[in-house]
Amino acid sequence: MDSGTTSYLVRRLMWVPVILFVVSFVTFALGRLGPGDPVRVAAGQFRDDEAFERIRAARGLDKPVYEQYYIYMEGVLTRMDLGESFRYQDYDVSEIIFPAIWRSAQYNAVVLVLTLSMGIPLGVFAARRQGTWADPASISFFLFLQSIYSLISVPFLLLFLALKLGWLPASGWPRDCNVTLDFLPQGYECIGVLSAEAVIPIIALSLPAVAIWGRYTRAFTLEVMREDYVRTARAKGIPESKVMTRHVLRNALLPLSTMIIFSLVGLLEGSFFVETLTGIPGIGRLAFEAIGGRDYDMIMAIVMLGAVTFVLASIVVDIVYTMIDPRIRYGARSN
Amino acid sequence: MAREAIEIAPSPISEESPVEQKAMSPTRLALRRLLKKKIAMIAIVFIIMFYVVGASAPLLSWVGVIPSYNDQNLDNTLQGPSWEHPFGTDFLGRDQLSRVVWASQTTVIITVASLITGGLILAVSLGLLSGYVGGWVDSAIMRVGDIFASLPSLLILILINATMKDQVRGLAADLESFTGIGGIVKSGAPDYFLIAITLSLFGWVGGARIIRSQILSLRETEFILAARAVGAPTSRILFRHLLPNVANIIIVSLSLGLAGIAGSEIVLTWFGIGIQPPHPSFGAMIFEASGVRTLNVHPHLLAFPAAVVVGLFFSFNLLGDALTDVFTPRAR
Numbered sequence: 209m210d211s212g213t214t215s216y217l218v219r220r221l222m223w224v225p226v227i228l229f230v231v232s233f234v235t236f237a238l239g240r241l242g243p244g245d246p247v248r249v250a251a252g253q254f255r256d257d258e259a260f261e262r263i264r265a266a267r268g269l270d271k272p273v274y275e276q277y278y279i280y281m282e283g284v285l286t287r288m289d290l291g292e293s294f295r296y297q298d299y300d301v302s303e304i305i306f307p308a309i310w311r312s313a314q315y316n317a318v319v320l321v322l323t324l325s326m327g328i329p330l331g332v333f334a335a336r337r338q339g340t341w342a343d344p345a346s347i348s349f350f351l352f353l354q355s356i357y358s359l360i361s362v363p364f365l366l367l368f369l370a371l372k373l374g375w376l377p378a379s380g381w382p383r384d385c386n387v388t389l390d391f392l393p394q395g396y397e398c399i400g401v402l403s404a405e406a407v408i409p410i411i412a413l414s415l416p417a418v419a420i421w422g423r424y425t426r427a428f429t430l431e432v433m434r435e436d437y438v439r440t441a442r443a444k445g446i447p448e449s450k451v452m453t454r455h456v457l458r459n460a461l462l463p464l465s466t467m468i469i470f471s472l473v474g475l476l477e478g479s480f481f482v483e484t485l486t487g488i489p490g491i492g493r494l495a496f497e498a499i500g501g502r503d504y505d506m507i508m509a510i511v512m513l514g515a516v517t518f519v520l521a522s523i524v525v526d527i528v529y530t531m532i533d534p535r536i537r538y539g540a541r542s543n
Numbered sequence: 544m545a546r547e548a549i550e551i552a553p554s555p556i557s558e559e560s561p562v563e564q565k566a567m568s569p570t571r572l573a574l575r576r577l578l579k580k581k582i583a584m585i586a587i588v589f590i591i592m593f594y595v596v597g598a599s600a601p602l603l604s605w606v607g608v609i610p611s612y613n614d615q616n617l618d619n620t621l622q623g624p625s626w627e628h629p630f631g632t633d634f635l636g637r638d639q640l641s642r643v644v645w646a647s648q649t650t651v652i653i654t655v656a657s658l659i660t661g662g663l664i665l666a667v668s669l670g671l672l673s674g675y676v677g678g679w680v681d682s683a684i685m686r687v688g689d690i691f692a693s694l695p696s697l698l699i700l701i702l703i704n705a706t707m708k709d710q711v712r713g714l715a716a717d718l719e720s721f722t723g724i725g726g727i728v729k730s731g732a733p734d735y736f737l738i739a740i741t742l743s744l745f746g747w748v749g750g751a752r753i754i755r756s757q758i759l760s761l762r763e764t765e766f767i768l769a770a771r772a773v774g775a776p777t778s779r780i781l782f783r784h785l786l787p788n789v790a791n792i793i794i795v796s797l798s799l800g801l802a803g804i805a806g807s808e809i810v811l812t813w814f815g816i817g818i819q820p821p822h823p824s825f826g827a828m829i830f831e832a833s834g835v836r837t838l839n840v841h842p843h844l845l846a847f848p849a850a851v852v853v854g855l856f857f858s859f860n861l862l863g864d865a866l867t868d869v870f871t872p873r874a875r
Contacts, residue, residue, distance in 0.1 A: 235702070351857060
């Protein structure tokens with residue numbers, strides 16, 4: 209890495225705390241400003257003003273917002289304490305959030321492997337057929353797949369595969385876990401993705417993802433196929449299969465690899481709709497429930513985890529990019 | 544392919560050769576390339592039809608072609624498609640076809656409003672400013688953009704709409720009593736307003752970044768130097784010299800953002816925090832119809848709205864793809 213790139217990365221890293229501060233404060237304030245009162249949720253059957261006041265004071269909700277924010281952040285930074293859930297009584301946020309992330313990550317990992325192994329060949333196929341009818345047809349097909357939101361695809365998948373044909377169960381997560389890994393800590397041992405229940409959610413998550421990988425692969429492959437060294441390789445008489453694998457694909461997969469890094473971060477994110485519609489107890493459904501139930505600390509933790517991973521991932525992608533492609537230099541300004 | 548290449552590249556021979564080469568502006572060239580794309584043209588026709596029908600929903604219902612979105616007929620609920628109700632009726636006996644048309648109006652309002660506020664005004668002005676002025680203005684705008692870009696946008700969109708709805712309604716009620724104009728809250732305008740504003744708040748970053756990077760390289764070019772040398776004021780340089788040169792990119796980035804904007808409104812309403820009933824939205828229609836038992840007995844409730852939504856998104860995606868192709872000749 210040259211000095212320009214290094215100073216560019218240092219400058220970006222210095223911005224990370226500022227960005228995270230603003231993001232966290234805005235999220236915190238937004239949660240507090242909203243309608244609905246979590247105290248009433250937490251109070252349960254004790255519905256008198258005295259009980260409300262007691263809970264309010266115990267949770268520090270009687271203080272001004274900036275003071276609440278200070279107390280919260282102090283807990284996060286000094287004790288790694290993400291707070292306490294309002295909906296799940298007597299549970300810490302971290303006790304609920306990390307198992308949920310793990311469940312979502314199982315699905316996302318399977319989907320990533322599946323969609324890459326289908327999307328890359330499809331993209332290369334489309335690029336090789338440029339100028340024939342197969343290229344626009346395959347692009348249109350990709351775009352069509354991307355146009356079907358899971359809000360729409362999941363109900364139809366459930367209707368046909370679960371209700372009409374009865375091939376698959378309608379819930380997305382096994383009630384009794386078949387596959388467990390006992391060496392994992394309690395709450396994490398179930399590998400729910402290895403079950404018949406997981407098939408419908410995996411299909412729903414995969415359809416648009418295949419299309420995205422296919423389109424990216426096609427675009428990058430076309431870019432490389434136009435390079436002079438590819439023409440040279442062909443002119444030398446190297447067989448087409450070798451030109452494609454050695455000269456084209458290797459270079460086309462370079463930009464693709466940074467996108468794969470980004471989607472590795474995406475493993476930690478859940479899908480709101482697929483998880484909610486099929487009942488997977490993952491992070492997406494947790495977020496859905498947390499917003500509905502005004503579960504302040506839970507919302508805060510989910511948003512902040514998303515922001516932290518995104519910001520760090522984009523920096524990691526930049527670094528990896530300069531390592532695998534030395535031509536790229538950041539921060540170099542003409543003039 | 545080959546014919547296009549000849550048209551674009553002005554080879555030195557063609558100047559002397561007797562074959563007359565008609566001069567064409569880049570915009571006309573791009574338009575010609577677009578017109579040759581059949582699939583894209585079908586998509587454009589579909590989008591135009593959708594917008595015309597959606598925008599004229601009040602007119603259609605005033606003329607009497609379709610009922611209003613909340614005309615209920617409780618004796619005639621949950622009917623399948625028929626000549627009288629081509630898309631069937633819903634659980635309140637409302638005509639599904641008219642609900643779809645009125646829901647299209649919602650999509651039209653939201654996409655146009657956030658495209659103009661976020662995609663055009665915010666993105667273009669901030670991108671121009673950031674790229675041309677530079678210095679701390681540039682840093683400030685780009686860092687604010689970083690903050691917006693690093694938020695998990697769907698989650699925050701849901702959060703803002705869930706928390707700010709009552710505040711915005713309260714403001715609208717104040718406005719009503721202050722101006723004496725009734726029915727602002729009842730018309731659902733605050734809901735539309737809030738969604739459009741939040742979407743444009745998140746929608747400007749990508750466009751502004753692209754425009755900025757183009758301006759950065761354009762401002763070093765000779766023709767800008769020449770304009771400055773003859774004493775053109777900054778506003779003239781910005782709007783007469785720089786803006787036309789980034790117009791292509793603006794069009795492409797706007798078209799790529801359309802499906803996302805329309806989709807966000809549907810998603811928010813699906814969550815129950817977007818457009819509130821009885822005002823129609825595809826999000827609410829999909830939500831109400833997507834229970835598996837409901838879907839099994841009354842598939843028409845989901846099939847028709849879903850087909851229109853998928854058709855629209857497909858057209859948006861085809862259009863965006865085609866425009867990218869047309870305006871970035873290197874990628875062809």
